[in-house]
Amino acid sequence: MPSDTVSRDAVLDAMKEYDQLSHQELAARFSTPRSRKYVVTHDAKEYDIRTLLSIVRSRQAAAHHIEHAGTADDHKDITLLRSLGFPIRVTRPDPSSVQFTETDCHLFKKYPQRVPWNAENVPPQDQSHFKEIWNKLKLVAAWLESSMRTDIPLQSNTSILQPNARTARDMWCCAFPATVSNKSYALQAALIISERGAEICICPGGGKSQITDTGKANSAAAQFHALQRKLTSVPLQVITAVEQGLPPEARFRRSWRMEAGSGEFTSLQDWLAYAARPEGAQASISVYLDPGELEEAGTYINDILLNTANAVAPLFEYCYLGEESPMHPVSLFDVDGLRALATEPQHRLKLNENVYRSVVSAIRSGKHVILTGPPGTAKTTLAELICQLAENAGLCEGHTLTTATADWTTYETIGGLRPRESGAGLEFRDGLFLKELRRKRWLVIDELNRSNFDRAFGQLFTVLSKQPVVLPYEDGKRRPIVLLPSGTKTVYPDRDYDVISIPESWRIIATMNVFDKSLLFDMSFALMRRFAFIEVPVPPRETYRELWANKISGASEEHRNAINAILDKLYGITKHKEIGPATFNDMARYALEYAGDDPLSGAESEELSFQLFYSYLLPQFEGISQPAGKSLFREMRSLVGSGNEDRLYRTLTAVLGLDLGPLSSLQAIDSSENEMEF
Structure with missing residues (x-):
């Protein structure tokens, strides 16, 4: 029966029948397995949610002369019962006796290489020891799932005891939102036990798995993309709440399973900006305990795990329950942000302060940018860092780097007619600029001077002046293609036009060697006035x-x-x-x-x-x-x-x-x- 036909009175009537039957009679009469995890509390009594709703739906099915399907979905049922005013309690596993020891860690050290799981390679006592660790992690996972302080329904997972019938280098357990089909595509709280000790980590899951079904793989990837998109717009109040709740030992890392050490990021904002990028799929907020510290912690390891998980609960709830807040980016597009990126250890740029100020001023005042300077002054690196900061600030959804060539025409940049894949006739295909416009990605053009500017940019001149352009091409539905800058009052109905909206924040960042300054005279003044030329000089x-x-x-x-x-x-x-x-x-x-x-x-x-x-x-x-x-x-x-x-x-x-x-x-x-x- 549809869930909206279940009333509070129907549930109360079902409770009366529930009270009159023993557990054996309930199991014999209602085929739906008990939840064993979630119970409804009413008048100091507890009712298993699956059994209770099975009574309700069986009665409804009998009244309508239809067969009761007997299926259950705990999380939908929880939502239904809460909407009817019934409190739900989670029956929690008890990990009070669970602790991990130095001996557990030494077991993994004993098998640095994965070996076949048989008595010859893994003695029975070691097999039993591996299984003991695994069972402890399963209990911790179930407890974490039911104990984490969040309104999000969770599920838990534990690593495979014998991956591919071989020993494991480490074992882990985690809790993650029940709405996500696979833990590798979800924000999760995890505990990893290895020869190095324990790592408690909060991570996005990696975004990869061994899902073979194409439909399921695509669905999971979409869930992960949605998670990373939410990470770009976490409200400041959520960031503050998480930072205040995290233990002082927490480190912001590029990945889990790294050697214990200081984090690569100094703040949650910086970590979120990285975790939201493709290369940040394995980013982790980690707390480390070496084998000695792990044994000394005893059962307190469970409290450390739960406290860390509860600290990030606001982030979980924003990512899976909250509305996106694009007006609250994880960083600002400002001079401090650009300087911080440029001076990170992997870049170590030594640029004049005026370069940072000029770039930020140009972008924020609506200009596209051409970086000029001698070869080797890191113009291309700076161009990509500008785009990275823009992505962190919510101004774009990434960038694409390309190198200009003398052969460029509007065919390569805007697009043109090409043979259909079927071989029957021609169709319009987007060029480089249109592809990036549709994806809301900024464009970095290296060595712009190699191209014939006016011939390559074509109709883009008008667009860069924030004027709409109707291209002399049609899409597959025979609609003219329109480049429409945001804020344009002219209306082009979607039914009649293929409209490519150009955000006000969209930018081109180009580079040009100072040796080629004479080529600036080959650029039309119409093009030059749409760019800010910023020199990147050599340092002392x-x-x-x-x-x-x-x-x-x-x-x-x-x-x-x-x-x-x-x-x-x-x-x-x-x-x-x-x-x-x-x-x-x-x-x-x-x-x-x-x-x-x-x-x-x-x-x-x-x-x-x-x-x-x-x-x-x-x-x-x-x-x-x-x-x-x-x-x-x-x-x-x-x-x-x-x-x-x-x-x-x-x-x-x-x-x-x-x-x-x-x-x-x-x-x-x-x-x-x-x-x-x-």
Whole structure:
């Protein structure tokens, strides 16, 4: 019977029949298995929810002369009974005797490699020990499911005792929302026992599993995507409540099952921003206990788990019960946020403060951005970090990086007619820009100067001016395609047009080498005024030294000194053309590999100097003047040695096309200068 036909009076009448029957009589008369977990409390009595509603529905079925199906859904039944004013109590398992010991952890250490589960590889006493740990985790999981302080119906899961009939490297249990079909796609509270001790973690589940049914896999993936979308808009009051409730030992980590240590993130806001991204699917808020601490904790480990889970209950409820709050992003698009991202250990950008201020001001004032500067100044990295901050702030749903080419036309950027997959006729296919607009993703265009700007951007000029454009193409339903900036008053009904809405926050972030500034004159003024041009200058010399020193910090002192001396001298030739520190970081890594284990001889240092110049610096000197070319030769000759001067001469003349005159004349100049110095 439909649930809305169940009344409070019907439930009260069913309670009277329930009171008159023994458990055996109830089981014999009503085929639906008991819940054993949820009970209705009324007049100091308790009623199993499945059995109680089975009585109600059996009566209704008899009254309507239909057969009672006998199925049950605890969570729907709980919702129904609560709506009728009946309180629900969870009958909780008792883990009061459950504790984990150092011996439990040593068992996993005994089997670092997974071995077949048989008496030959795993003695019976170890098999029993594994099963004991597993049973304890099952009890903890059931207790956590019923004890966590949340209105969300939960379910629990425990790892497989013998995965693929082999020993396990660790065992875990978790509780997660009952509305999610698979724990790998849900926010969950988990306990992991391994040779390292215990890890209590709050995590999004990973977003991957071994589901083979395509429909179920797609449904689970959609649930995970919805979770990550909610993580981008957690209200500040929820963030504050969680941070205040978490134990001081909690660490914000990139993944579970990492070595215990300080977290990669300093705040819940930063962690949420990471967990909401594709690469953050395994992010974890973790509390660690080593084997000794775990044994010392005894049964208190269960309280630590429950207290941590209860601390994040507001986050669970927002993600699975709350309405999305796009006006409360996990971070702001501001100078502090951009600087914080740029200076994270994996980036270590050393940029002028004015760069951060200029970028944020341009984006927030409605401009698209072109970053200019010498090669190697981290323009592309900065462009992607700008987009990452925008995603964290709820301004976009990610970004796509592409490199411009001379072949670009509106066919590649906007779209055009292409053969149908069926082979029958042509159809319009979105180009790169339209694809990203539909997905609300920002676009990063590297080396914009490679393209013919006006030819590649086409109708996008008008859109960048916040004016609607009707493209000369139709979609599969023969509707004209319209690019419609937000706030446009012109109305294009969906029934007549394929409308691509362009959010006010949508941006293009492009990069351009400063050497190509002359190409700016090839850009129409119509395009130029739609972008803010922001220079990313080279930093001071000491910043170069600091950055490349970090790359070779693991080398011996002798090697560090040798590589530092070479890079310092190569830095000197950047007076002819500015080259950013990223190039020198690459050179430092190359030099470290080249050096090997033995000290560098003089000849090896000269050869390394030549290889670094040829592989990393030479292309940057294209277009250098003849006088500067001669100066470059003399400076490099002193670094690569007389034995390499012929190679150096041929390289500069053949690759850069410099007319340096006869090699003998350059040698004569050097000889004359040396005599004068003497």
